[in-house]
Amino acid sequence: MxxxxxxxxxxxxxxxxxxxxxxxxxxxxxxxxxxxxxxxxxxxxxxxxxxxxxxxxxxxxxTDAGKAIALEIIRHHRLLELYLFKALGVPWDGVHEEAEKLEHVISEDVEARMDEFLGYPTADPHGAPIPDKNGVVTKIAHIPMTDLREGQSCVVAEVSDSDSALLRHLGGFNLYPGTAFGVVEVAPFEGPFTINIAGQQVVIGREVAKHVFVDNVEE
Amino acid sequence: MxxxxxxxxxxxxxxxxxxxxxxxxxxxxxxxxxxxxxxxxxxxxxxxxxxxxxxxxxxxxxTDAGKAIALEIIRHHRLLELYLFKALGVPWDGVHEEAEKLEHVISEDVEARMDEFLGYPTADPHGAPIPDKNGVVTKIAHIPMTDLREGQSCVVAEVSDSDSALLRHLGGFNLYPGTAFGVVEVAPFEGPFTINIAGQQVVIGREVAKHVFVDNVEE
DNA sequence: TATATAATTTAGGTATGCCTAAAATAATTT
DNA sequence: AAATTATTTTAGGCATACCTAAATTATATA
The missing domain is CATH 1.10.10.10 (Winged helix-like DNA-binding domain superfamily/Winged helix DNA-binding domain)
Incomplete structure (x- = not known):
């Protein structure tokens, strides 16, 4: 071991x-x-x-053996994050830290039970892919929010984890994976984004937007 | 820490x-x-x-400080055991080993959430008392099953944990905390117990009975 | 190309927590 | 009381995983 x-x-x-x-x-x-x-x-x-x-x-x-172990640990981590989030209501800015400790001690049996409880999910609360039992990761290339233009609409796909202050900030705007929003305005000179999310108009700084990735972009 | x-x-x-x-x-x-x-x-x-x-x-x-920490760890352990058992369906002969690892890494926050989910329980799956947040243990003196006589009925209160083979054995007879049974016969010369449990008549060896404790004994 | 700078590796040290073997102390037997 | 036996402690080692400081190797600049 x-x-x-x-x-x-x-x-x-x-x-x-x-x-x-x-x-x-x-x-x-x-x-x-x-x-x-x-x-x-x-x-x-x-x-x-x-x-x-x-x-x-x-x-x-x-090596292949090393990669297999790395993916196993990452699977533990992400399944744990999602489990803590969904089953125990741990806020999404807290799950990373907690999973960081648990990932090393959780058994395959308990992990399988959590996996079943969660319905064999494919993404953690931040939108990162969960490798399957065999270490297969299904990667989807997301679009950086900073590539968006005025008038476009999209769905949040993934946000950087591990910075819990950033996550709390994003959570304050409801900017969770799965949430749709439209770009109202992009300030000139690489300025902030004004978006329409859940009926609210909010301003997202560019540095923050860099940590958000989206899917389903439409004009 | x-x-x-x-x-x-x-x-x-x-x-x-x-x-x-x-x-x-x-x-x-x-x-x-x-x-x-x-x-x-x-x-x-x-x-x-x-x-x-x-x-x-x-x-x-x-010391008082040492006892407080010991009780905190025991609380972690027993709450985890019950959580694994109730929320994830881990068999009761497996929860001890799992909790042994998790008890050292679980946060107070997650523990509080499990406690709430479980409805603030007072005993783990083996019937051992769960100390409260303040380290207060409510101990109830149970009667050893080996003290029982023919014709008496009772309810299983607690069984020794940490021997998973024993637990599987007891589980096979439905001898879980909370289960009622009646003593049909006690074989002479410190022999085995024949009991009536959930309508079934089963024989429990004395060495096994030593690990079972009961409450609510009635003639 | 020679030299300065940056990155990497080696060497040696710390703390934890286990081990074995020997020494010290206590308890038991004669 | 003395001798034997058992328990406990000390002393010295090992592995992990970190550290600092010095030596090495590579890269960039003059």
């Missing part, structure tokens, strides 16, 4: 790999809030377990 | 203290499946934190 720390490293490598670009020791360390030297140490250990491949100064890559 | 190991030690000291008798290093170590030397080390650490008092060769005692 892997340690929690090792699982966190694999998960982080996967996520950074997804974002594209090479996953250097430094980037990984920064992401995990540890020092580069610590990341080097763990990478060495994961390498002996054949979960990552790594050439000095060249960045890390997950 | 305490480590998981430290929490386990406090919980174990509490439970052993409950059973009566002095809690020696050796007994504590055996209970936790570690060597006596390891227990000595942790006791020393807990002592510097003023969570236990300890005089060399004299056994450990929880």
């Amino acid at each position: 892997l340690t929690h720390a090792a699982e966190d490293y694999l998960k982080s490598i996967y996520k950074l790999q997804e974002k594209g670009g090479k996953v250097s020791t430094g980037i990984l360390a920064a992401y995990l809030n540890v020092k580069p030297a610590s990341a080097t140490g763990m990478i060495k250990k994961l390498k002996t377990m054949k979960l990552v491949s790594h050439k000095r100064y060249q960045g890390v890559t997950l | 305490l480590t998981h190991a430290a929490e386990d030690y406090l919980k174990s000291i509490y439970k052993l203290q409950e059973k009566g008798g002095k809690v020696s290093t050796g007994i504590l170590a055996a209970y936790l499946n570690v060597k006596p030397a390891s227990a000595t080390g942790m006791i020393k650490k807990l002592k510097t934190m003023k969570l236990v008092s300890h005089k060399r060769y004299q056994g450990v005692t929880l």
Whole structure:
């Protein structure tokens, strides 16, 4: 069995790999809030377990085995988030932190029961895809909200998680995955968006909009 | 924040203290499946934190602060057991192991939500009392099933947890807390019990009966 | 190309929590 | 009371996973 720390490293490598670009020791360390030297140490250990491949100064890559574990942890995390949200009413800006601890200790049996309770969902409360039992992720390319123009309407697909202040802010506007809105006005010079959401007109700053992704864009 | 190991030690000291008798290093170590030397080390650490008092060769005692933490962990454990059982249908012989891991990571917020969902219960699936938020345990003295005589009827109050084979065995007879049964016959020479439970007549070995406690005994 | 800067790795140290083996202390038996 | 036995504690080790500081390697600049 892997340690929690090792699982966190694999998960982080996967996520950074997804974002594209090479996953250097430094980037990984920064992401995990540890020092580069610590990341080097763990990478060495994961390498002996054949979960990552790594050439000095060249960045890390997950092996198939490593990727499978990373996806398992991510599945735990996202199912837990959704379960906490739906079954226990934990606010969406709190589920991430909670799931971060639970993902390492939940059994496959309990996970399967939560999965069933939730009706085999495919996205967590932030809209991120939940890998299936076999580690298959169905990725859908979403449109950044910042690409929207005046007069367009759409549906929120996903928002960045892990910043709970941002999530509370978005929640205040009802900007949850599945919610539809229309763009009323885009201020010039890369300014804020005025949108019509649930009958309300609200202004969303550009920095905030960068963290929102949408689907079903129509004129 | 305490480590998981430290929490386990406090919980174990509490439970052993409950059973009566002095809690020696050796007994504590055996209970936790570690060597006596390891227990000595942790006791020393807990002592510097003023969570236990300890005089060399004299056994450990929880301080008020230590007892409060022990009860908090026990509350986590038992609420989790009941939640897993009622909300997710985890079989009662599996909830202990699962709760053992979760009790150290569950937040007070999630715990409060589970408590509410369960309607502020006072006993776990094995009939053990759940301490309240303030660490108050309402203990009820139960009667050992082995004290029962022919012709008496009663209601199962509590069974020992932590031995899942035993729990599966008892579950096979419907011998859950809350279930009523009557004693049909007690075999001589400290022999087995024949009981009438849910219309069925079943034989319960004495070694098994030792782990069952009952209430509401009537002739 | 040589040098300065940045990233990475190595080396050595800390804390936790377990271990074994030996020493110290207590309890029991003769 | 003395000797044996059992328990507890001390001493020293190991693995994990972090740290800092120094050495190495790569990259960018002059």
